[in-house]
Amino acid sequence: MYITDLKHFLDGKGAIGPTMGPARAMAQFQTNVVACTTDTTDCAPDAPTCFKCKKSPVEVALARDESVVWKCPRCETEGRISNWQGTLWDLRDRPAPPA
Ligand SMILES: [Zn+2]
Numbered sequence: 001m002y003i004t005d006l007k008h009f010l011d012g013k014g015a016i017g018p019t020m021g022p023a024r025a026m027a028q029f030q031t032n033v034v035a036c037t038t039d040t041t042d043c044a045p046d047a048p049t050c051f052k053c054k055k056s057p058v059e060v061a062l063a064r065d066e067s068v069v070w071k072c073p074r075c076e077t078e079g080r081i082s083n084w085q086g087t088l089w090d091l092r093d094r095p096a097p098p099a
Helices: 021-037
Strands: 002-005 058-063 068-070 078-082
Touching: 021 058, 021 068, 021 078
Parallel strands: 002 078
Antiparallel strands: 058 068, 068 078
């Protein structure tokens, strides 16, 4: 189980901190999970592919304590992301796009 504080991946401006390597890939994965979980519109982005097995999109959900939980149905890697509120990937209150 990967427990993540999303703000640890962000720099002072709120952008993804790590610029390359595995840390960057992990940060990208985590922010994609948050975006797809918090975007409640019909055009929400698809869940990102599992960073571990790279074979299946992960399943995402918002837990009761507001942490974002994700699990790969294929390799069963799972994680929990906290402190995503107010980041660039918190899409909860975004106005719906014009029909
Ligand atoms: Zn997997």
